[in-house]
Amino acid sequence: MKPVPFAYVKASALSQVHQLLDRYGDRARILAGGQSLMAALNLRLSTPEVLIDITGLTELAGIRVVGDRLRIGALTRHCEVETSDLVNRYAPLIAQAMPHVAHPAIRNRGTFGGSIAFADPAAELPACVIALDAEIEIAAGAGRRRLAAPDFFVGVYETALQLGEVVTAVEVPIRAPGFRSAFAELARRHGDYAMVGLAAQGSCQAGRWRELRLAFFGAGPKPLRAARAEACLLSANLNAAAIAQAKFELAKDLDPFDDIHATAATKRYLAGVLLQRVVRTLVK
Amino acid sequence: MSPREAAAPGRGRLDNPNSYIGRSVPRPNARRLLEGQARYVDDVQLPRLVHVVFVRSPHAHARIKTIDTAAAAAAPGVVRVVTGDMLAPYCSPWVGVLTHLRGLRSAPQACLPTDRVLWQGHPVVAVVAHALAQAQDAADRVEVRYEALPPLVDPEAALDPLSSVLHPELGSNLGFERRIAVGDVDAAIAQASAVIERTFYFSRHTGVTLEPRAILADYHAADQSLVVYLSSQAPHMMQDLLAKHLGLAETRVRVLCQDVGGSFGVKIHVYPDEMAAAALSVMLKRPVKFVADRIEAFVTDIHAREHRVHARMALSGEGRITAIDVDGLTGVGPYSAYPRTSGVETNQVINLIGAPYRVENYRARTRVVFQNKTMMSQYRAVGHPIACAVTEGLIDAAAGALGIDVAEIRRRNLIADDGYPCASATGMRFERLSHEAALAKILTMMEYPALRADQADCRRRGIWRGIGLATFVEITNPSPAFYGAGGAHIAAQDGCTVRLDASGSVVVQISVTEQGQGTETMVAQVVASAFGVPIERVRVITGDTDNTPHGGGTWASRAAGIGGEAALLAARALRDNVLAVAAAILQAKPVDLDIRHGLVVDRADGSERLELAQLARTVYFRTDLLPQDLRPELVATRHYVPREFAFAFTNGVQASHLEVDPDTGFIKLLHHWVVEDCGTIINPLLVDEQIRGGVVQGLGGALYEECLYDAEGQMVNANMADYLVPMAGEMPDIDIGHVETPTGESTLGAKGVGEAGVAGAPAAVMNAINDALSPFGVHVTTMPFTPQRILRALGKVTG
């Protein structure tokens, strides 16, 4: 279908975006890469009166190191993130996830910030930023604020963004060497949203976990840290018994719902399988 | 000579020096497609064209209380808003029955209903506007008030006497029932050494043609003529039906099927929205275009294959099948489709179960039940994948129960290659098939013993691979007994006109059609071969009722066997005509002459005597140079229809090699093989690619595709993200081999092949999955074989 009629404006400054959002509220939508919004518009699931194109705000694009953090501008396109040396070096988990994000033509337009703000519970990047202990930088008319990633994702397509706010960047702490990352997802076809997936980061020392961050996606209304499973693994040696116990604890960490491909029970089960496989990969 | 040997220029089949039969000629018409110059219906622009969008029922079953079109009619760009009662005078209703499917009944269906909606997606109101977006905007403003009624969403429930009857005048929701009883099944079962019993479920799925359904109807009031650009496989059938239902003279209706972006049977049925678009053109006296959008396509294109089949197979101790007992149930839509009905699919299921094997005792019952879901009808390989999966699933299970290798049990049961002609238990007459040769060939191609050794080795390492075989019989080249005898104006014959033009080029006009399988190329090859010119000189015209003889079109894998034969006969007739003229010009006898490479030559030594162009110019412009009593005709038309056998049955066998991950339920397709016998192969490249495309379509049905409905009759996955079609990443490479058993009915000897890939693939995959799972003592019989279904079978998840 064709979208409903709307007025279009290309913003030349962030302040203009805030003004328009203040004025139009939820009758307006922000357009960045458009890879999620356009589908919703074409299906008439989204019917805005005003579309605010922010792709002209070039200061919101780009990847650079700022102190001890890797800063990914919200308007950085997925294809740029995918091929970035800085991302490969300092946030390899994202590089591992990128080939699973849709398909090349979509990655050529879709933006990193767009994926974060869209907050699809089965998407790869929100789980990655949680596993990476990232912070989300948000701009409002009054100024900027930062949220830890887990506080940013609230529910299905729901974030902590208030009316008028825009994601401007994601900042990832640069880890010491010795940190490993692993990523796995189960999808019916390459590029599909995952049935369930796991983005993981951790470090081992002397046969034990020092730090471990397991972020599941497709297993709840938002990406979820498997806190109990992590605790279980952190308190034990790196062995099969620990993993089995962690799988048991995992069921309480997750909150999947039934969908057309799998019931909640199936997703819980598959999450356990991924836990086992990903943890083994991290250890190796 | 094998088709591959004949790929080199020069000698081919049919003993013509420049024969193209058996040569892998790339499609001359593909260049257009590769450069973006294709012409699909939506590419056609006409002056004063308007777009129609349909307001569709959100309910699976409801009474229409009120329709308020005032706001829509006032919307920008709107030309007219039309309801069922306004359209009724322009288009008569239809009923999808065939008299030879005895007992099949259906309620009449109009373009747009006036009282009730019967499936989610049922078109209710037509909104016509200058621009498509305007029509969609206006459609949002149409207000229809419905009174929801309880929907029928389960065929078993629909047969319950306590369920409401969808069409009270029919008395029940049973649309069709057929029984077959041959021999004594109960006795055979009682005496059997092994009885295998299974219930197979096949998901409802749909074609998902990449070009959605599309029609552009252009009515000219001054001469009461209608030109229709239609994405369809059967232009003459549609010409007849449009004339009939719109009250127009057939000769004033022209149907054009130019480039069609995929059909697979989807675009061979009458759709209410398409008929409405044509009726609107008559009403508004201007061109009206309708193109389904993808969401609409999911809920309005015909669906297929929703079947539950309960079956038993009885065998002797040596694994010989003694009986098969089948009970089938299929839930269709609220009406039987028109004009090909919703009864043919299940009819073919029970006709084809057991077909490759000698079975003396066979009993089957099948029932077709109306539901409030999208309508169901013929979709590529109609019924075959179901019949094949039931048969092949049972025989594999029997092999397991009796401890016989799956290839061996088939060898013991296949009809012997020297056992023809013969008939199946269900009365299907086979001219000559090659099951044994095909099975032997595929086992060699796949290196069967090595695969079994690999399987055993993998099992020791905790890797679970499976090998699955599926033999099948396919219906091709149907005779008039298939549709015509049942009262439908669906031609089993096709016609071809071949003409030599003044420049020496050959123009072919033929009633079979092109949807990408290469019909035009195949026809050009046949004509070039039979007439005697280089293929570059041959131009083929299809898909135009004004410019081709009357015929059936392309469906049921009939274009090569029937259309090709008509082309051959016409080309030979033209050759005879030309040689008669040449003989007069050259003072020779026609029998001493031949046409080769575009020249009239001495048959004996091949020496060149006369250029075709020169002969043609003489006939057209210098008739004064020809003898007075000579009546030259540089054009010939021939029609062909198979008469002796009801169908040209073909046979094939497929094999699947895959790996099951028992922890995730995911299946990795490692490889696939097909050995197919479709008689004479005209173009091996085109044939093999048809098989490959069909296999992947079958794999889609086996692993991914499912139209999911909720309890309210809503299709919950009606979009490309949620309805899963096979994409490149998960599909295997497919190796293909052939046996060639030409049919004796025609000169060409070609049978059909377009649907063979689909027929056997789901069965092969199912058998491979069950082979992989056999160490776990579990099996699966519900398609598609999703990871969740595999995990449930393994007991890894419940509920």
Added chain:
Amino acid sequence: MDRFVLLSMTVNGERVERRVDARTHLVDFLRAELGLMSARVGCEHGVCGACTVRVDGEIVRGCLTLAVQLAGARVETIEHLSETGEIADLQRAFHERNAVQCGYCTVGMLMTAAELVRTRPDADRAAIRQYLSGNYCRCTGYQAIVDAVATVLKQHKEALSP
């Protein structure tokens, strides 16, 4: 801020200027405004890939791109790629291998294959399949398309090291 926007961009080397309804996606713009019918609609929700065209040298989903977002952009459709001969090798390989049947996916497939050939010269069959996974074809079953792309990759390699 307006519903109708004056837009100029370069399409197939030609500068074009039109006033468009902001909600017009790139495929509809190319088809309705410029008569470039090679741009196709298959699903309009970004999944099937039939709409794939090139913007500023990269493939995009035409149905997920608003024309108004492309002010000053350089758009190329297959008519242009055919004319310049840029994808002649791919077109020839597709033709010889019969990687085209109904043709509806072909334009998007060629666009995507061209980007693959440019950016992944070492792609093996599995990588080719994965790259093309965003382009739906119902007719070919994909193998012939993979074969054709693999052929071109091999030809390019051989041309580099004669």
